[in-house]
Amino acid sequence: MAYWLMKAEPDDVSIDDLAAMPGQTVGWYGVRNYQARNFMRDQMRQGDQVLYYHSGCAVPGVAGIAEVCSGPYPDPTQFDPAHHYYDPKSTPAQPRWQQVDVRLVRKTRFLSLADMRAAPALDGMLVLARGNRLSITPVEPSHWRAVMALLGEPA
Incomplete structure (x- = not known):
């Protein structure tokens, strides 16, 4: 099992x-x-654990835990000309963009980005790196355990 942080705009x-x-x-x-x-x-x-992270908002941070519950498949929004995420270079025969399904495990107390930055155990966590804008990043097991401890959740 792997761990991930996935950013969603609330x-x-x-x-x-x-x-x-x-x-x-x-x-x-x-x-x-x-x-x-x-x-x-x-x-x-499937089964990988996810930190559900609110971004693009006044106070970003971890809002809950989810899990990956499907394998990858083409993101249908890339084919819809009326959709914000439409990609005219992508075709059903050769899709450029993938998605997975994510299922809620549980909502947690909110752990802000500022609180994460203040935790020495999270040094080196990719989401905390300056300039990192990736919406999905892997999370090291030690960082996962540290976030769970900060949330008061079982690792």
């Missing part, structure tokens, strides 16, 4: 939105960065 799909969805599951659509896409396509597996 105006789009917050942890509360996920909790209200059928099966508490969402397709992780709209990833338009090749490295993040490659993480989903090549490394994510």
